[in-house]
Amino acid sequence: MIEALWLLAGGAAAGGFGSLLGLGGGVLLVPLLTLVFGLDLRAAVGVSLVSVIVTSSAAAGVYLERNIANLRLGMTLELFTACGALVGGLVAFLIDERLLTFLFSGLLVYVAITMLRAREPAPDDGAQLRPDLDVPDDHHVEPLAAGDLVSFRSAALARLSGEAYAVRNLGRGIVGSTGAGVVSALLGIGGGIIKVPLMHVGMGVPLRVATATSNLMIGVTAAASAVIYLLRGEIDPYTAGTVAIGVFVGASVGSRVAHRIELRFLNLLFVAVLLWTALQMLLKAVG
Amino acid sequence: MNGSPQAGPAFERRLGRLLTAVTYVAVGLLAIGVVLMLLAGISPLAVGPPFDPAQLVPDLRALEPAGFLWLGLLAVIATPLSRVVGAAIGFVKRGEPLMAAISVAILVVIGISILAALGTR
Numbered sequence: 001m002i003e004a005l006w007l008l009a010g011g012a013a014a015g016g017f018g019s020l021l022g023l024g025g026g027v028l029l030v031p032l033l034t035l036v037f038g039l040d041l042r043a044a045v046g047v048s049l050v051s052v053i054v055t056s057s058a059a060a061g062v063y064l065e066r067n068i069a070n071l072r073l074g075m076t077l078e079l080f081t082a083c084g085a086l087v088g089g090l091v092a093f094l095i096d097e098r099l100l101t102f103l104f105s106g107l108l109v110y111v112a113i114t115m116l117r118a119r120e121p122a123p124d125d126g127a128q129l130r131p132d133l134d135v136p137d138d139h140h141v142e143p144l145a146a147g148d149l150v151s152f153r154s155a156a157l158a159r160l161s162g163e164a165y166a167v168r169n170l171g172r173g174i175v176g177s178t179g180a181g182v183v184s185a186l187l188g189i190g191g192g193i194i195k196v197p198l199m200h201v202g203m204g205v206p207l208r209v210a211t212a213t214s215n216l217m218i219g220v221t222a223a224a225s226a227v228i229y230l231l232r233g234e235i236d237p238y239t240a241g242t243v244a245i246g247v248f249v250g251a252s253v254g255s256r257v258a259h260r261i262e263l264r265f266l267n268l269l270f271v272a273v274l275l276w277t278a279l280q281m282l283l284k285a286v287g
Numbered sequence: 288m289n290g291s292p293q294a295g296p297a298f299e300r301r302l303g304r305l306l307t308a309v310t311y312v313a314v315g316l317l318a319i320g321v322v323l324m325l326l327a328g329i330s331p332l333a334v335g336p337p338f339d340p341a342q343l344v345p346d347l348r349a350l351e352p353a354g355f356l357w358l359g360l361l362a363v364i365a366t367p368l369s370r371v372v373g374a375a376i377g378f379v380k381r382g383e384p385l386m387a388a389i390s391v392a393i394l395v396v397i398g399i400s401i402l403a404a405l406g407t408r
Contacts, residue, residue: 003330004324004325007331050360050363053363053367054313054314054363054366057309057366060306060367061304061305062303064303065303065304066303072386075371075393076389079396082393082396082400083396085400086399086400086403090403090407093407156385216370219366220393220397223368224396224397224400225400226363227364227401228400230338230364232404232407232408236334237360238332238353238356239331239332241317241320241324241356242324243331244314244363245317
């Protein structure tokens with residue numbers, strides 16, 4: 001009973017902090033499950049993937065209902081994130097767990113640096129359930145005159161563009177999405193930390209749309225590798241169910257109280273936690 | 288915009304509602320499983336029974352926590368796929384063959400994932 005409460009609380013904390021900071025639970029959950037609860041890394045990744053699907057699906061439903069996510073762009077790119085996740089999900093069982101742990105510590109350092117540089121919540125990884133909390137940063141939006149669309153080199157790009165912005169560099173998006181899928185499957189994260197900058201900076205998609213579209217893609221990406229973890233026996237129903245409920249509750253609460261909390265201090269605190277966790281994971285990797 | 292019929296916001300709203308509804312069903316199943324697990328005094332860190340499709344219905348009938356948890360986990364994984372299936376049907380109805388083909392291709396990739404996992408167990 002006590003273990004269940006701790007696991008629920010841990011999941012809720014990961015989901016809540018993730019939601020407050022615009023990160024998914026995966027970045028927090030995997031270290032929590034491995035360092036605190038003693039799960040091996042692959043088992044933690046499997047549990048994390050399930051939790052990421054739950055939170056991203058809840059958020060993506062809202063984003064779609066509010067017509068914020070770009071469905072066509074998301075589905076086009078998620079075909080490639082799913083391919084990457086398929087490869088990553090298979091490769092994850094071939095490489096040494098120490099190497100995976102080392103890679104995860106590198107990811108934590110990358111996320112910490114990204115958060116320090118951005119000085120604002122990092123791109124969403126699936127936990128944000130209230131899209132209206134994602135303040136749009138529209139300075140990168142490329143306004144289009146009605147006739148501009150016909151000048152696009154590719155009808156496909158025009159088809160994927162929104163009413164107020166033009167999608168560009170689809171090839172870059174495809175390559176980046178495939179890579180995001182691989183990383184997601186290897187490390188149990190949603191991959192929003194890669195996909196949002198890719199779409200926003202690399203493809204000209206407004207930040208708010210990129211965040212919503214990333215959320216949409218996370219579910220399919222994580223599902224492609226979660227089935228591999230499940231069928232290979234790396235997802236335990238007791239642990240995964242408990243953690244997923246905790247993460248769902250935490251993310252829901254976090255998204256509702258985010259506007260009442262001073263995020264700047266929380267951000268810095270979180271960066272420190274990420275770096276400390278990265279060090280612990282590194283120490284675990286080197287034995 | 289480009290001459291082809293475009294799925295309007297109503298289409299996306301329907302998909303959003305579908306996604307939200309399936310998510311809540313999945314979370315509900317997991318919640319029932321967790322409650323049953325706690326009532327049975329099972330630790331969430333205990334090693335659970337492996338996934339066995341043949342055991343799912345008997346476990347559900349017997350109100351075994353593992354039955355609800357496995358069904359909930361399957362529902363979680365199926366949640367984004369239900370959106371893809373819904374989108375595929377919508378794109379076909381609206382005469383968008385390219386997007387319909389992309390939707391089907393996504394499902395094919397998931398199918399390959401399942402086969403690859405079964406083949407490498």
